[in-house]
Amino acid sequence: MIEIAKDIGVSDQVVSEWVRRYQKNGGETFLKSYTKYSADYKMDVLNYMNETGTSSTDTAALFNISSPGMIRNWKIKFEVGGYDALVSKKKGHPSSHIPVPRSPFSLAPISPTLFLLYALYCRGTAHYLE
Secondary structure (H helix, E strand, O other), X not given: OHHHHHHHOOOHHHHHHHHHHHHHHHHHHHOOOOOOOOHHHHHHHHHHHHXXXXXXXXXXXXXXXXXXXXXXXXXXXXXXXXXXXXXOOOOOOOOOOXXXXXXXXXXXXXXXXXXXXHHHHHHHHHHHHO
């Protein structure tokens, strides 16, 4: 495994982890890109690890979790803040509410292109209203 690790430019520990995950879950283990885990699921994983004494690496392979470090982070969060610390929080900035122009003839929002054309039309015909 050391030669393979050198050939692809990763540590032999990474290759060992990949092999372990493949042995536990097959090729599907590498298809997952991102998964949002519930607080209950995180507790199940931590309880299993605590009751069986398995390492975070082995537990990650068994539960098909992409990163053992994620489990270690869950453990730290739980030790510091309890169950509530495991609840996922929304990421990113809160969206600001920008009013969408509406057509005067319906309640449906109009597209930006249609709004621009309408504004140009109104600007071009404003002098006829005088």
